[in-house]
Amino acid sequence: MSQPARDLKSAVLRGLANRCPNCGEGRVFTGYLKVVDRCENCGERLGEFRSADGPAFFTITIVMLLLIPLIGFGWLLFRSDPLTLMLVLCGVTTIITLALLRLIKGIFVGFLWAHQERDRGAW
Ligand SMILES: [Zn+2]
Secondary structure (H helix, E strand, O other): OOOOOOOHHHHHHHHHOOEOOOOOOOEOEOOOOOEOOOOOOOOOOHHHOOOOOHHHHHHHHHHHHHHHHHHHHHHHHHOOOHHHHHHHHHHHHHHHHHHHHHHHHHHHHHHHHHOOOOOHHHO
């Protein structure tokens, strides 16, 4: 049984923008990270596309890759004491992490929707 192909690029971009990968109108999230059960516009069952730990993994990886130059440039540019630099970087990385996690989870929902990878235990 073959199913029609879905446009991966538009689905991922819509997920990134917190829009339903199917119609592009309804929202993906209700709250910070909770995916809606159904799209408010088209009724697509978005709650069945569960990304599990994938967004957290990618977010941690990206933030860790950003942290290395942030430490280096922070130290070179500001020459602050290490405790101040650590406290500033903790705040900066927390903000970056929280922002990226939602964006990456939206991308994951779009990706899973495009590949029709439903959580088969959800229905
Ligand atoms: Zn929709």
